[in-house]
Amino acid sequence: MARGILTHMDNNNPELDTVFLAFADSTRRAVLRRLGEGPASVSDLAAPFDMALPPFMKHIRTLENAGLITTEKVGRVRICELNPEKYAAVEDWLKDQRRHWASRYRKLDQLLEQMKDKDR
Amino acid sequence: MARGILTHMDNNNPELDTVFLAFADSTRRAVLRRLGEGPASVSDLAAPFDMALPPFMKHIRTLENAGLITTEKVGRVRICELNPEKYAAVEDWLKDQRRHWASRYRKLDQLLEQMKDKDR
DNA sequence: CCATTACTTACCGCAAGGGATAAGTATTAG
DNA sequence: CTAATACTTATCCCTTGCGGTAAGTAATGG
Numbered sequence: 001m002a003r004g005i006l007t008h009m010d011n012n013n014p015e016l017d018t019v020f021l022a023f024a025d026s027t028r029r030a031v032l033r034r035l036g037e038g039p040a041s042v043s044d045l046a047a048p049f050d051m052a053l054p055p056f057m058k059h060i061r062t063l064e065n066a067g068l069i070t071t072e073k074v075g076r077v078r079i080c081e082l083n084p085e086k087y088a089a090v091e092d093w094l095k096d097q098r099r100h101w102a103s104r105y106r107k108l109d110q111l112l113e114q115m116k117d118k119d120r
Numbered sequence: 121m122a123r124g125i126l127t128h129m130d131n132n133n134p135e136l137d138t139v140f141l142a143f144a145d146s147t148r149r150a151v152l153r154r155l156g157e158g159p160a161s162v163s164d165l166a167a168p169f170d171m172a173l174p175p176f177m178k179h180i181r182t183l184e185n186a187g188l189i190t191t192e193k194v195g196r197v198r199i200c201e202l203n204p205e206k207y208a209a210v211e212d213w214l215k216d217q218r219r220h221w222a223s224r225y226r227k228l229d230q231l232l233e234q235m236k237d238k239d240r
Numbered sequence: 241c242c243a244t245t246a247c248t249t250a251c252c253g254c255a256a257g258g259g260a261t262a263a264g265t266a267t268t269a270g
Numbered sequence: 271c272t273a274a275t276a277c278t279t280a281t282c283c284c285t286t287g288c289g290g291t292a293a294g295t296a297a298t299g300g
Contacts, residue, residue: 012146020144025258026132029213036220043276053277055259062257076267076276084221087214093149094207094214100156101204145288163246173247175289182287196246196297 022066035082042078142186155202162198
């Protein structure tokens with residue numbers, strides 16, 4: 001019971017919600033990939049997409065709110081830059097998942113070992 | 121231009137959309153973590169949550185549609201099991217992202233090296 | 241057999257997401 | 271100073287997501 005609640009708490013992380021939601025769109029993933037090559041203006045980022053600027057800006061805001069990018073207004077241009085550190089939260093969560101599988105598969109491995117021992 | 125379109129195509133992957141969207145909910149993340157310990161019935165999975173069964177079942181369907189779990193009806197019970205292989209798509213995408221940063225930082229490193237050379 | 245269990249189906253409601261257009265503001269090039 | 275640029279703000283529309291209830295079905299315990 002306590003474990004169940006704790007498990008729920010561990011994953012009840014709004015930060016992960018916004019980050020994963022930001023990843024869940026092809027336009028935003030493409031923007032992130034482009035920003036991996038270096039900073040760019042909103043117009044430059046928007047150029048490859050067949051989309052009006054206002055909705056595109058919403059994607060930029062989504063990425064910024066998720067903490068995946070930072071933006072700065074320079075004159076009339078807004079420069080966007082990747083914030084790689086934010087990916088750590090995702091990697092940590094995935095690592096934690098794997099840690100659980102590992103313990104399970106270890107048990108399975110032990111079981112298989114025991115069966116091998118009996119066969120001898 | 122061609123690169124821009126290609127970049128867009130590479131990330132235009134509906135599979136990633138559904139997987140990341142599945143991750144973008146604390147209830148589903150908790151279910152995934154619980155399933156990391158081994159298979160479980162829908163009722164067992166639902167027990168820790170203050171939620172009616174029909175909406176909870178929708179989360180299960182979301183995870184199944186994303187390919188993150190498999191389910192099987194045994195009598196009147198539906199058994200859910202984790203499908204760890206699906207995580208590979210996510211890890212590949214993250215790895216691809218890091219690969220891009222790496223090339224960028226390598227360029228930055230080269231630049232810094234050149235500046236150091238000038239100082240000598 | 242009959243009641244319980246474990247979903248399942250069929251709705252409803254509200255909020256948020258992804259797109260569009262129209263019109264506004266602040267820089268900056270000429 | 272004027273015009274063009276680069277957003278920005280304000281709406282709107284439609285779909286999807288996340289929650290709920292009510293009622294149905296199939297399997298099982300007694």
